[in-house]
Amino acid sequence: MNSIVNHNELPLSRAEFEARLRQVGVERYHDKHRFHDRLHSGGCTMDEVQAWVINRWQYQCSIPMKDAAFLSRCHDPDLRRVWRSRIEDHDGGVEDGGGIRRWLRLAEGVGLDPAYVASGRGVMPATRFIVDAYIRFVRDEPPVAAMASSLTEMFAPAIHTRRIDGLLEHYDFADRETIAYFRHRLTEAPKDVRFTLDWVLNHAVTRPDQEAAIAALTFKTDVLWAQLDALWSAYVDGNVPPGAWKPGEAQLAARP
């Protein structure tokens, strides 16, 4: 018998595995992207803020679809019962709506026609392709990787807190109504993370599965980072791609 042990194949302890997952955020989460520094410190023009709201809409409206894609492959009713709350957070009830409607209130608050934003017409091709890659990943990859890809939410409350403070301090459009989306996420995301982190730590117990979960989370940080790279290139550097929203389009009559 071969006595040489390949340590790379030894499973990580639960604590080591969690630390590796968290390290992905330390190194790669989009809180470190220069667009976020600019947005949160009041450095964005209103054109840049509007471009962010329009493009981020693609992510917002796709999140429940990627969660539905996950549910469609999930055989365990207990897991489905927990996971479906993610769709409820975004879609909400008929009367009140949920995160999606709150995002459109932000769109209106920054002076955009919410019907235009909701149509997705102005979204850049790059944003669409990137977000689509996330939906496909969750639809096609093994369940542990699909679930682990959502764990960027571990790092989201810190950026949402920073965003709420930064928007309120620096922009006239920011008020209780327009930032409601981010306030709700402060309680929704930790609820999702508590369950999903525990599930991933419990179910990815072989080294290959643990590495696949870490790779899934890394992929997701790329999804988030690449969206901001595209946004910067188009609206800070001024290379707006054909067909995408142009500053000045789809304005509400009275712009803030």
Ligand SMILES: O=C(O)c1cc(C(=O)O)c2c(n1)C(=O)C(=O)c1cc(C(=O)O)[nH]c1-2
């Ligand atoms: O503003 C952000 O920086 C940010 C990041 C993330 C994330 O880390 O994926 C999400 C959200 N917001 C968010 O609002 C949200 O609903 C959400 C769902 C998910 C997911 O992968 O299922 N991520 C995120």
